[in-house]
Amino acid sequence: MAESTRMPMDSDVDLDIPEHRRELSRQPAALIVAVAIGGALGALARYGLEEAWTSPPGQFPWAVFVINVSGCFLMGILMVFITEIRQVKPLVRPFLGVGVLGGYTTFSTYSGDVHQLVADGHARTALVYLAATALTALAAVYAGIVVTRLAGRQARS
Template sequence: MPSATPAPLWALTVVVAAGGALGAVTRYGLDTAWPPAAAGVSWTILAVNVTGSLLIGVLTEAVAHRMPQNPWLRPFLGAGVLGGYTTFSAYSMDVVTALERGAPEVALAYLSLTLAGAIAAVWAASALAHRILRPKEAA
């Protein structure tokens, strides 16, 4: 398999920025359509972070097994789209907001569900995609 041709740094920067804009606009649109709950946490952001983690697991395996020679795909979709789509800062702020509004149990549930859900999603998606996408062994 041919090795990947390095892409120019300036072009990769533009590709990541374009992907990041798409991801961030998607996250913002979803969070606007389904705004935060009264306790101040956005269950939409939890879903975004978990689905983004799931997608990064699939993307990592897809690039590794099916498109390793494409120097643009992982920067655009991974660092760009999925980096802009997921958000640690909004997640962190939601936890603080819930605590400030006197809902520590909601803050703890949100904190735990996001962390456990994101880690489980990336692990499960990566493992499943690896099994599906890995090259078939020669007999």
């Protein structure tokens, strides 16, 4: 696959690889703490945004939409940054990716919102929300990848 279309990859722990098993056994507490602290920070940011930007029943849930799309954009940025631009400390990806962005994004709330909209008789709004979130979130990840790669190229030249 060409450089410009290749998706950034950051492998998670593969227990079949001895180095990965050793790394996991060396710092399991640090990994758990990094994910927990990051998750708490991300969840607090999400909670604050949802509280500040509420949607009346039956209306498009804009706060959750923006949270999920922006989280996907940030994930695209993060993955390119840590896999292609800069070598980072081992706990950066778990802290930011799994913790902060995992706690910030809320696809469970998204699915619950879709269900509630349908149950309340707002099937059209539910369908628009369902499709718009999925498509826009995927586009946001891709945009984050492209923007970060462009910025990385400019910084190197």
